[in-house]
Amino acid sequence: MSEVDTPVGEQAAAAVPARDPEEAQRALVRVQALLEKQRRVESLVHREATPAEEKKALVESLVHRQHLTELKTILDRLHPADIAYILEALPRDDRLVVWDSVKAERDGEILLEVSDAVRETLIASMDREELVDAVETLEADEIAALADDLPADVVEEVKQGLTTEERAQLRAAMSYPEDSVGARMDFEMVSIRDDVTLEVVLRYLRRFDALPDHTDQVFVVDRDDMLKGSLPLDRLLINEPDTKVADVMKADILTLAPLDDVSEAAQAFERYDLVSAPVVDANGRLIGRLTVDEVVDVIREESEERDLANAGLREEEDLFSSVWKSAKNRWMWLAINMGTAFFASRVIGAFEGTIERVVALAALMPIVAGIAGNSGNQTLTLLVRSLALGQVTGANARRLIYKEIGVAVANGVVWGGLAGVFAYLLYQDSPQGVQLGVVMFLAMVLNMLVGALVGLAVPLALRALGRDPAIGGSVLLTFTTDSGGFFIFLGLATLFFR
Amino acid sequence: MSEVDTPVGEQAAAAVPARDPEEAQRALVRVQALLEKQRRVESLVHREATPAEEKKALVESLVHRQHLTELKTILDRLHPADIAYILEALPRDDRLVVWDSVKAERDGEILLEVSDAVRETLIASMDREELVDAVETLEADEIAALADDLPADVVEEVKQGLTTEERAQLRAAMSYPEDSVGARMDFEMVSIRDDVTLEVVLRYLRRFDALPDHTDQVFVVDRDDMLKGSLPLDRLLINEPDTKVADVMKADILTLAPLDDVSEAAQAFERYDLVSAPVVDANGRLIGRLTVDEVVDVIREESEERDLANAGLREEEDLFSSVWKSAKNRWMWLAINMGTAFFASRVIGAFEGTIERVVALAALMPIVAGIAGNSGNQTLTLLVRSLALGQVTGANARRLIYKEIGVAVANGVVWGGLAGVFAYLLYQDSPQGVQLGVVMFLAMVLNMLVGALVGLAVPLALRALGRDPAIGGSVLLTFTTDSGGFFIFLGLATLFFR
Numbered sequence: 001m002s003e004v005d006t007p008v009g010e011q012a013a014a015a016v017p018a019r020d021p022e023e024a025q026r027a028l029v030r031v032q033a034l035l036e037k038q039r040r041v042e043s044l045v046h047r048e049a050t051p052a053e054e055k056k057a058l059v060e061s062l063v064h065r066q067h068l069t070e071l072k073t074i075l076d077r078l079h080p081a082d083i084a085y086i087l088e089a090l091p092r093d094d095r096l097v098v099w100d101s102v103k104a105e106r107d108g109e110i111l112l113e114v115s116d117a118v119r120e121t122l123i124a125s126m127d128r129e130e131l132v133d134a135v136e137t138l139e140a141d142e143i144a145a146l147a148d149d150l151p152a153d154v155v156e157e158v159k160q161g162l163t164t165e166e167r168a169q170l171r172a173a174m175s176y177p178e179d180s181v182g183a184r185m186d187f188e189m190v191s192i193r194d195d196v197t198l199e200v201v202l203r204y205l206r207r208f209d210a211l212p213d214h215t216d217q218v219f220v221v222d223r224d225d226m227l228k229g230s231l232p233l234d235r236l237l238i239n240e241p242d243t244k245v246a247d248v249m250k251a252d253i254l255t256l257a258p259l260d261d262v263s264e265a266a267q268a269f270e271r272y273d274l275v276s277a278p279v280v281d282a283n284g285r286l287i288g289r290l291t292v293d294e295v296v297d298v299i300r301e302e303s304e305e306r307d308l309a310n311a312g313l314r315e316e317e318d319l320f321s322s323v324w325k326s327a328k329n330r331w332m333w334l335a336i337n338m339g340t341a342f343f344a345s346r347v348i349g350a351f352e353g354t355i356e357r358v359v360a361l362a363a364l365m366p367i368v369a370g371i372a373g374n375s376g377n378q379t380l381t382l383l384v385r386s387l388a389l390g391q392v393t394g395a396n397a398r399r400l401i402y403k404e405i406g407v408a409v410a411n412g413v414v415w416g417g418l419a420g421v422f423a424y425l426l427y428q429d430s431p432q433g434v435q436l437g438v439v440m441f442l443a444m445v446l447n448m449l450v451g452a453l454v455g456l457a458v459p460l461a462l463r464a465l466g467r468d469p470a471i472g473g474s475v476l477l478t479f480t481t482d483s484g485g486f487f488i489f490l491g492l493a494t495l496f497f498r
Numbered sequence: 499m500s501e502v503d504t505p506v507g508e509q510a511a512a513a514v515p516a517r518d519p520e521e522a523q524r525a526l527v528r529v530q531a532l533l534e535k536q537r538r539v540e541s542l543v544h545r546e547a548t549p550a551e552e553k554k555a556l557v558e559s560l561v562h563r564q565h566l567t568e569l570k571t572i573l574d575r576l577h578p579a580d581i582a583y584i585l586e587a588l589p590r591d592d593r594l595v596v597w598d599s600v601k602a603e604r605d606g607e608i609l610l611e612v613s614d615a616v617r618e619t620l621i622a623s624m625d626r627e628e629l630v631d632a633v634e635t636l637e638a639d640e641i642a643a644l645a646d647d648l649p650a651d652v653v654e655e656v657k658q659g660l661t662t663e664e665r666a667q668l669r670a671a672m673s674y675p676e677d678s679v680g681a682r683m684d685f686e687m688v689s690i691r692d693d694v695t696l697e698v699v700l701r702y703l704r705r706f707d708a709l710p711d712h713t714d715q716v717f718v719v720d721r722d723d724m725l726k727g728s729l730p731l732d733r734l735l736i737n738e739p740d741t742k743v744a745d746v747m748k749a750d751i752l753t754l755a756p757l758d759d760v761s762e763a764a765q766a767f768e769r770y771d772l773v774s775a776p777v778v779d780a781n782g783r784l785i786g787r788l789t790v791d792e793v794v795d796v797i798r799e800e801s802e803e804r805d806l807a808n809a810g811l812r813e814e815e816d817l818f819s820s821v822w823k824s825a826k827n828r829w830m831w832l833a834i835n836m837g838t839a840f841f842a843s844r845v846i847g848a849f850e851g852t853i854e855r856v857v858a859l860a861a862l863m864p865i866v867a868g869i870a871g872n873s874g875n876q877t878l879t880l881l882v883r884s885l886a887l888g889q890v891t892g893a894n895a896r897r898l899i900y901k902e903i904g905v906a907v908a909n910g911v912v913w914g915g916l917a918g919v920f921a922y923l924l925y926q927d928s929p930q931g932v933q934l935g936v937v938m939f940l941a942m943v944l945n946m947l948v949g950a951l952v953g954l955a956v957p958l959a960l961r962a963l964g965r966d967p968a969i970g971g972s973v974l975l976t977f978t979t980d981s982g983g984f985f986i987f988l989g990l991a992t993l994f995f996r
Contacts (some may be wrong), residue, residue, distance in 0.1 A: 019752055021759075021766040025888050032893040081769040089889040091897060202700075202735065211732035213771060216714060233731055234709035237700065254517055261519075268519040270798065271579040273711060273791035275773055292790050293771035299794065300768065303801035304883065311879035312872065319884055320897065323904035327912070330876050330905070334913055337872045341865040342920060348861040349924070355853070355860050362853050362860035363846040366867075366980065367839040374810065374835045378828050381809035385802065386817055390523050391587040395530040399589060399818065406821035407828070414825070415832055422840060426847070482864070 024082040028089055030074060035094045038067045071101045080106055084113035087122070091320045096125050107134035112142055117318035119149055132157050140166045141186040141288075144173035172258075172287070181265050182258030184298065185279045185288035188212035191219040194228055194249060199241035201231070214291040216275040220249050227278055227286040229253060255280050256290055262298050267390075269295040309471045312336070333475075340479040344369075347483050351490035354497060360427050360436060361493050367419060368443045369485035375411055376451025376477050379404045383459045384470045401456055408452030409445070416444030435496045443489035447481060450488070454480045522580040528572060529584055533592045536565045569599045578604055582611035585620070589818045594623050605632035610640055615816035617647055630655050638664045639684040639786075642671035670756075670785070679763050680756030682796065683777045683786035686710035689717040692726055692747060697739035699729070712789040714773040718747050725776055725784040727751060753778050754788055760796050765888075767793040807969045810834070831973075838977040842867075845981050849988035852995060858925050858934060859991050865917060866941045867983035873909055874949025874975050877902045881957045882968045899954055906950030907943070914942030933994045941987035945979060948986070952978045 041063045075083060075098065083102060087095050087110070099122055102110060107126075111119055111134060123131065131154045135143055140162070147155050147170075159167055169187045176182030189212060192201055201218070205211065217230040229249040239248050254272060256265050256279045268274070269292055279288040308316060312333020317326055348355070348365070355361050383400070386392050392400065424437030454477050459469035539561045573581060573596065581600060585593050585608070597620055600608060605624075609617055609632060621629065629652045633641055638660065645653050645668075657665055667685045674680030687710060690699055699716065703709065715728040727749040737746050752770065754763050754777045766772065767790055777786040806814060810831020815824055846853070846863070853859050881898070884890050890898065922935030952975050957967035 019750060021752070021754070021762040024769070025891075028888075029891060029893075032891065036893065079770060085769070085888070088887070089891065089894060091894065205735040206738065208736045211736060214714075214773065215732060216712075216773070233735070234713060237703040237731070238706045238709060240704065252517060254519070256519070264519040270791075270794050271522070271583070272577055275712065275714070275790070292773065292794070293768075296768050296790070296794060296797065299797055299801075303797075306805075307879055307883065311876050313876055313879065316883070317880060319889055319894070320901070323901055323908055326901065326905045327908040330873065330909065331912075333876070334869060334873060334909060337869055338865070338913060338917065341868045344868075345861045345865055348864070349858070352857045352861065356857045359850045359854045359857075359860075360847070362857075362863075363843045363850065365860075366846070366864060367836070367843055369864075370839045370842075370980075371832060371835055375828065375832060378809050378811055378831070381805055381811065382815060385805065385814075389586070390526075390583070391817055393523075393527060393530065393587065395527075395534065396587060396589065396817070403818070403821055403824065407824045410821055410825045411828065411832060414829075415836060419836065482868075 024078070024085050027074060027078055027082060028086045031071065031086055031098060032090070032094075034067055034071055034074075035090075035097065038064060041067075068101060071098065072103075075102055080109040081113045083110050084118075087114055088118050088319065092121060095121065095320075099125065104130070104133060105137055108137040108142070111135075111146060112138070115316055115318070116149070117316055117321065119146075121318060123149060128154060128157075136161055139186065139188065140169035141173050144170055144183070147174055176258055179262050180258060181256045181260040181262050181279055181290055182288075184262050184294045185256075185258065185290050186212075186294075187288050189219055189278075189286075189289045190215060191221045191225070191286060192231065192245060193222070194220045194244070194246040196245055197241060198236055198239055198243050198245065198248070201236060201245065202241065214276050214293060219278050219286055219289075220245060221286050225285045227255065227280050227284055230278065253278070257282070258287065262290075263302055265290060266295045266298045266302075270299075306468075306470050310474055312475075336475060340475070340482070343479070344482040344486055347486045348490065351486075351494060354490055354494045358432055358436075358493065358497050360430065360432070361490060364423055364436065364440060365486055365489050368440070368447050368489045369482045371415060371419070371444065372447035372451040372485050373478050373481040375408065375415075375448050376455040376481055377474060379408070379452045379455030380459060380473050380477055383456060384473065387459055387463060387469050397460075404452050404456055405449070408448045412445035412448040416441045416448070419444050432497060439489065439492045439496055443485070443492055446488050447485040450484045451477065451481045522576070522583050525572060525576055525580060526584045526587055529569065529596060530588070530592075532565055532569055532572075533588075533595065536562060539565075566599055569596065570601075573600055578607040579611045581608050582616075585612055586616050586817065590619060593619065593818075597623065602628070602631060603635055606635040606640070609633075609644060610636070613814055613816075614647070615814055615819065617644075619816060621647060626652060626655075634659055637684065637686065638667035639671050642668055642681070645672055674756055677760050678756060679754045679758040679760050679777055679788055680786075682760050682792045683754075683756065683788050684710070684792075685786050687717055687774075687776075687784075687787045688713060689719045689723075689784060690729065690743060691720070692718045692742070692744040694743055695739060696734055696737055696741050696743065696746070699734060699743065700739065712774050712791060717776050717784055717787075718743060719784050723783045725753065725778050725782055728776065751776070755780070756785065760788075761800055763788060764793045764796045764800075768797075804966075804968050808972055810973075834973060838973070838980070841977070842980040842984055845984045846988065849984075849992060852988055852992045856930055856934070856991065856995050858928065858930070859988060862921055862934065862938060863984055863987050866938070866945050866987045867980045869913060869917070869942065870945035870949040870983050871976050871979040873906065873913075873946050874953040874979055875972060877906070877950045877953030878957060878971050878975055881954060882971065885957055885961060885967050895958075902950050902954055903947070906946045910943035910946035914939045914946070917942050930995060937987065937990045937994055941983070941990055944986050945983040948982045949975065949979045 078086075083098075083106070087098060090098060095118070107130070111122060114122065126134070128151070131150060135146060135150065135154065135158045138146070143155075143158060159170065162170065173183065173185075190205070190208075192204065215233070217232045218236070219227060220229045220231055221227055229251040230253050231245055231249045235248045235250075254268060254274070254277050256277050258279055258281065265277070269277070274292065276289050276291045278286055279290060281287050304316070312330065314329050314332060317329055383392070383404070386400070420437040420441030423440040424433050427433045427436050458473040458476050462469045462473065576584075581596075581604070585596060588596060593616070605628070609620060612620065624632070626649070629648060633644060633648065633652065633656045636644070641653075641656060657668065660668060671681065671683075688703070688706075690702065713731070715730045716734070717725060718727045718729055719725055727747040728751050729743055729747045733746045733748075752766060752772070752775055754775050756777055756779065763775070767775070772790065774787050774789045776784055777788060779785050802814070810828065812827050812830060815827055881890070881902070884898070918935040918939030921938040922931050925931045925934050956971040956974050960967045960971065
């Protein structure tokens with residue numbers, strides 16, 4: 001077992017998870033109260049009818065110092081993730097007060113936990129030296145995760161302080177594309193040889209000060225670091241110490257490649273209930289591992305990204321960023337929608353003559369557009385989900401398409417019929433009552449069919465183009481069902497009412 | 499250490515995860531090809547110009563048997579989750595062929611893995627006896643998860659076969675509400691006393707045939723099963739065997755209550771990177787544990803439920819359910835939207851006189867409604883996200899509201915101004931060109947404000963009512979920005995063009 005990873009020496013400051021899920025929220029409320037108290041004292045002191053200036057400053061600084069001490073006590077007991085949570089929930093000025101009260105050696109871990117938007121504000125408040133000190137406490141894979149947000153010279157200086165091995169790891173981690181396994185893996189793992197006994201493994205493990213987080217297995221490698229299998233800790237524990245590793249190790253295990261798509265790897269974790277999985281290079285050499293905590297983050301991030309993207313938000317916003325910055329974050333989307341809305345408006349404009357003759361059309365046309373949009377969105381959502389689960393293959397795609405078209409026709413007949421009857425009832429006193437009902441019915445059936453076709457075509461096209469089928473489909477869909485709905489409804493009406 | 503959990507005896511059939519993330523997809527393609535081949539043989543044989551009927555049947559059954567054997571070989575090597583995945587992706591008849599080829603003792607595990615819709619079709623194809631045999635192989639918490647979908651008499655019969663302890667666990671698991679920790683916890687855990695040495699613990703663990711999945715810690719309890727702390731496996735492994743458990747155990751650990759909200763527990767797992775957490779009753783007695791694989795499922799299910807609910811799908815659909823059943827799944831939503839669309843239509847109807855005079859209004863009004871809907875949806879999405887992360891507290895809610903209103907006004911001025919100019923340019927040749935531009939501008943600003951207010955009010959109201967702020971907000975928002983937009987725009991126009 002001669003050559004193996006060096007035991008993990010100095011671990012970062014001990015994590016102190018809360019004792020129950022709501023503790024972080026209570027801590028936030030306490031921090032807010034403390035900051036509020038301090039603000040009140042400050043304003044009181046300032047309002048006082050000018051006693052000796054010095055005395056005032058003294059009182060203020062005393063109270064301030066007391067509050068800061070209390071704040072520090074609260075923060076020292078919190079898990080970095082909880083401090084991150086509190087930082088997210090505070091306005092800029094309060095956030096920086098709290099940030100300055102955090103012990104410097106915890107800065108790095110907290111920077112890892114906060115959102116991109118908040119990280120930006122924190123990094124902006126730190127000088128070069130502070131940043132270097134903060135980042136130096138981290139592992140290579142963690143530094144890589146932060147590197148994009150740091151000034152280049154800070155990264156450079158941190159690199160100087162790394163061992164050759166760590167520098168190679170950092171370079172590797174930074175070289176993989178964002179959504180790859182390589183960008184999410186870590187390098188802390190324990191590996192052993194297969195020709196030793198479990199007793200030897202147990203003795204070896206006792207030389208560590210701590211095992212890497214999420215060690216549920218130790219990897220079995222040969223002299224060249226080629227992965228031969230894995231020894232799950234439970235097999236290490238339930239078998240007799242004189243057993244050979246080779247006799248109890250699992251040889252057939254899931255391995256990842258650094259260029260694997262991380263969301264596919266996440267699905268594998270989900271499916272096989274994994275805690276960690278080895279990452280090997282093209283030759284089968286063990287180069288890292290992916291752990292379930294990263295996978296949980298990936299799953300959460302993907303779902304958030306989708307939610308944000310579908311509402312047209314370019315990135316998550318700092319809760320307290322400026323109005324101007326927030327407004328700009330939303331412009332791209334509003335611009336696109338403005339474009340499609342004006343296009344739809346021009347479609348209506350082309351039929352102004354018809355509307356002038358039968359003004360009821362103006363009142364009825366949004367119904368045709370809206371319902372088809374909703375129904376098409378249902379098709380889109382189901383198809384996106386099936387694509388994400390890998391359920392759509394060449395063999396069943398056609399069946400799926402037929403089914404959705406069938407549903408659209410069935411719904412078109414049912415809801416188009418209802419809408420037609422309503423339209424007739426509303427306008428039965430006008431000379432065009434019956435025709436309005438018929439036009440409504442036909443337009444609804446046709447436009448719901450359009451909705452279904454677009455709801456099917458867009459995700460399939462996005463996938464064929466190598467894009468995420470979950471993002472951007474709805475705007476195209478609404479565009480078609482709006483413009484198409486107006487065109488179909490008003491076009492039919494022009495034929496009927498000429 | 500006298501009394502402790504009985505070692506986990508017979509584990510379910512060994513899980514065989516794929517060797518790489520895409521293996522399941524390849525297996526699906528192979529199964530589909532096999533089923534297709536069999537179909538082709540059948541149709542060929544049937545088309546043949548009637549040789550001896552017997553011979554035909556013989557050939558058919560031989561080929562069929564050969565294909566089935568091949569199918570069974572493929573299936574036997576697959577992880578239950580992969581078989582579940584294949585079942586999901588197959589049409590009904592093929593699905594049942596595959597289901598019948600699965601070894602009976604794996605049925606229970608697979609039923610756990612499939613979606614509700616597919617589980618229904620599988621259970622419907624099994625007789626009472628098969629169901630009892632399948633369910634009997636499962637743990638109490640797993641039986642509880644299936645119980646709702648099983649015929650009552652099957653559950654009753656399975657109950658008879660359980661030990662008293664298991665029956666109590668089953669009863670407990672079934673008694674907790676769906677979204678509680680209790681409904682998701684399991685009962686397989688290892689617990690020890692704190693007055694023994696690690697050597698004793700190691701010897702004790704060797705008596706197990708296997709440790710429960712996701713055992714990253716053993717729980718330290720007293721004589722009455724009160725939880726005193728936890729011994730993480732890594733502490734067990736790195737410390738000397740003669741160390742006392744009490745000296746190395748973690749006393750301050752996160753504990754869950756069975757009635758805790760499981761999505762809050764999931765956030766705790768995410769924040770503190772947990773693999774398992776103990777569940778204790780009101781007296782502090784250890785009653786179960788929650789593991790990260792359940793948490794991953796919870797996170798995924800929540801995000802899917804939200805996606806489906808926001809598209810107005812009552813439940814996930816079997817990819818191959820009948821057109822009629824699928825259509826009905828989508829009706830509630832279409833009915834609601836039809837109602838709101840007709841209401842908006844009536845708002846327009848009230849201004850028919852104005853539209854008759856200035857028909858351009860009909861072409862411009864959808865723009866006002868649409869853009870405000872989009873902008874309000876951005877506000878809604880951001881607020882829902884902040885609420886979900888627990889970032890909105892009494893102290894910062896007001897700031898957040900002011901900010902969103904500020905953004906709405908800023909966007910209203912920018913985009914309303916643009917839309918006003920466009921409207922003017924489009925209709926500059928008509929006598930009402932300038933007024934149209936002004937009305938457009940004012941209506942956009944006002945309606946975007948309405949959108950922001952509703953986008954803020956709806957999630958806060960839903961939360962105050964104890965409902966999920968992420969679900970149902972968009973339909974209310976669209977309703978207000980549509981009806982409100984038409985009312986504001988046409989109302990202003992009526993004032994300008996009277």
